[in-house]
Amino acid sequence: xxxxxxxxxxxxxxxxxxxxxxxxxxxxxxxxxxxxxxxxxxxxxxxxxxxxxxxxxxxxxxxxxxxxxxxxxxxxxxxxxxxxxxxxxxxxxxxxxxxxxxxxxxxxxxxxxxxxxxxxxxxxxxxxxxxxxxxxxxxxxxxxxxxxxxxxxxxxxxxxxxxxxxxxxxxxxxxxxxxxxxxxxxxxxxxxxxxxxxxxxxxxxxxxxxxxxxxxxxxxxxxxxxxxxxxxxxxxxxxxxxxxxxxxxxxxxxxxxxxxxxxxxxxxxxxxxxxxxxxxxxxxxxxxxxxxxxxxxxxxxxxxxxxxxxxxxxxxxxxxxxxxxxxxxxxxxxxxxxxxxxxxxxxxxxxxxxxxxxxxxxxxxxxxxxxxxxxxxxxxxxxxxxxxxxxxxxxxxxxxxxxxxxxxxxxxxxxxxxxxxxxxxx
Numbered sequence: 154x155x156x157x158x159x160x161x162x163x164x165x166x167x168x169x170x171x172x173x174x175x176x177x178x179x180x181x182x183x184x185x186x187x188x189x190x191x192x193x194x195x196x197x198x199x200x201x202x203x204x205x206x207x208x209x210x211x212x213x214x215x216x217x218x219x220x221x222x223x224x225x226x227x228x229x230x231x232x233x234x235x236x237x238x239x240x241x242x243x244x245x246x247x248x249x250x251x252x253x254x255x256x257x258x259x260x261x262x263x264x265x266x267x268x269x270x271x272x273x274x275x276x277x278x279x280x281x282x283x284x285x286x287x288x289x290x291x292x293x294x295x296x297x298x299x300x301x302x303x304x305x306x307x308x309x310x311x312x313x314x315x316x317x318x319x320x321x322x323x324x325x326x327x328x329x330x331x332x333x334x335x336x337x338x339x340x341x342x343x344x345x346x347x348x349x350x351x352x353x354x355x356x357x358x359x360x361x362x363x364x365x366x367x368x369x370x371x372x373x374x375x376x377x378x379x380x381x382x383x384x385x386x387x388x389x390x391x392x393x394x395x396x397x398x399x400x401x402x403x404x405x406x407x408x409x410x411x412x413x414x415x416x417x418x419x420x421x422x423x424x425x426x427x428x429x430x431x432x433x434x435x436x437x438x439x440x441x442x443x444x445x446x447x448x449x450x451x452x453x454x455x456x457x458x459x460x461x462x463x464x465x466x467x468x469x470x471x472x473x474x475x476x477x478x479x480x481x482x483x484x485x486x487x488x489x490x491x492x493x494x495x496x497x498x499x500x501x502x503x504x505x506x507x508x509x510x511x512x513x514x515x516x517x518x519x520x521x522x523x524x525x526x527x528x529x530x531x532x533x534x535x536x537x538x539x540x541x542x543x544x545x546x547x548x549x550x551x552x553x554x555x556x557x558x559x560x561x562x563x564x565x566x567x568x569x570x571x572x573x574x575x576x577x578x579x
Contacts (some may be wrong), residue, residue: 160274160296162254168293169228169247171218178243180226182312184491185454187239187499188368189311191380192506193280193538194319195272196309196520201259202301204528207334210252213295216329217248224322224452227313231285238499239285239312248291251277258300263532268390269558272536276306280539282377305523308538314452316518316535317442322452324522331524365489366460367438369508369541370501380504380539387563388536389570391579393417394554401577404472411476413555414441414548418512419475420576421546421559425510426467428568434510434543435463439483441514458490458505459483479512507541507560515549534558 182190221228229243255262255274262271272278277294290310297303309319371381393401402416418439425434439459461483467475494503505511521529534549534556544561561569573579 159256160253161256162252163277164252166214166250166252167247167289168214168217168221168250170221170225170245172222174225174243174245178225179232180229180241180243182238182240182499183454184494184499185487186312186314188490188494188503189315189454189505190239190281191371191374191378191502191504191539192311193278194309194311194316194535195276195278195306195538196316196319196323196533196535197271197275197304197306198323198523198530198533199259199262199271199275199304200302200525200528200530202303204525204530205301205303206526208303208330208525210295212330212333214250216326216333217250217293219329219333220322220326221245221248223325227291227322227452228289231281231288231290233285236498236500241290241312247289248293249277249279249289251292251294253277253294253296255296255298255304257298259298259302259531260300262298266391268392268532268534268556269388269536271534272306272538275304276308278308278538280377280379281310282379283375285376311454315454315456316513316515317456318452318454319535320519320522324519324524327523327525331527334526365486365493366436366462367458367486367508368490368493368503368505370503372502374502380507380541383542384562384564386540386542386544386560387566388558388560389566390534390536390556390558392551392554392556393578397577398554405476406473411473411480414512414514414516415476415479417548417555417557417578418479418546419472420578421557421573422475422479422510422512423467423470423472424569424572424576424578425544425561425565428565428572431466431468433467435467436509437461437463437479438505438509438511439479439514440505440511442517457485458487459485460509504539504541506537506539506545507543510543511540511545513537513545513547515547516555518549520550536560 226241226243228247229241230246232242277292281288292308294306441457443455443457520533540560547558549556
């Protein structure tokens with residue numbers, strides 16, 4: 154049972170830049186950053202003992218000093234301008250660093266199969282606020298297993314960047330650790346610029362942009378950045394093998410033309426509609442990696458956020474039709490989201506994940522890019538904290554197959570599992 158997993162001997166400290174950033178340095182948050190401010194990413198990496206041989210807390214902490222030299226704004230603290238718009242003050246206050254012990258071996262942990270419990274156990278998390286000046290946007294947790302293995306967990310405030318940025322950040326940490334072990338402390342490289350904020354062109358006075366479907370305005374949360382749900386949310390995760398995915402795709406007439414992500418999401422979308430007795434969800438949001446080339450080191454919220462409104466019964470629709478609209482009939486709403494956020498000068502509060510049933514494609518995220526001693530993690534994954542009532546479906550790489558994490562209202566989870574079993578997914 155998951156409750157038998159004991160995490161203990163927890164110790165908290167702080168890590169930050171190895172050199173001073175300078176005085177009066179600030180990082181302005183973009184409109185997309187602020188639209189994501191109530192969301193957090195939780196990533197974890199589980200390594201066996203041979204992969205962490207020779208690593209110590211001292212060495213891991215030392216690597217963070219050089220890591221934060223490059224990404225100095227990520228260990229700053231949030232402030233508000235006179236207008237109320239949040240920004241990051243780059244004051245080198247650091248990230249919170251957590252050490253813990255686990256009374257399980259790596260094998261015992263992985264054999265449980267309930268991956269949805271891992272983020273809460275292996276990733277220390279606190280939301281931003283209620284005192285912005287004392288809330289770090291990043292938490293790092295190192296957990297040692299009784300077999301000598303180790304996990305590295307990270308809680309990442311979404312205002313810093315999307316999952317692709319979070320992976321880039323943590324993967325860089327592995328590179329720094331490798332360099333320190335091989336050659337000693339690296340020289341302090343020039344800090345990477347957090348990137349230029351691109352201002353939107355103001356719409357002409359006779360054109361009023363439509364409201365985006367993909368975000369939802371929520372009641373003001375003040376300085377405590379937590380999503381207020383109307384129901385208790387629950388999470389479950391499972392692994393789909395490549396052979397099981399091929400079998401599921403065979404239900405589509407032209408399955409060779411429909412990508413895995415859209416195939417899986419079409420099936421789950423219809424299953425959710427069935428457990429809700431056909432009362433939606435007709436509105437869905439799709440998040441995926443943009444086609445742009447991401448500049449190295451430029452962390453940002455650049456994932457594409459699209460939306461689709463179905464004017465037909467999802468419960469009775471042909472699966473291939475659902476998959477095709479997820480592929481094609483979607484509208485990128487990033488510019489609309491930015492317009493909406495800027496209307497209130499970045500002060501209003503919104504949610505994206507869970508505003509509608511949200512399908513998140515992280516297949517292209519470099520989740521397994523973190524290497525220690527030249528070894529990749531035995532298991533790695535990411536989840537989202539702060540999903541709205543409509544829920545979210547995350548699709549990630551998972552060895553020979555995919556890892557699916559589904560976040561829904563608690564009273565819908567058991568019904569959905571039953572429906573997924575009937576459709577051959579579980």
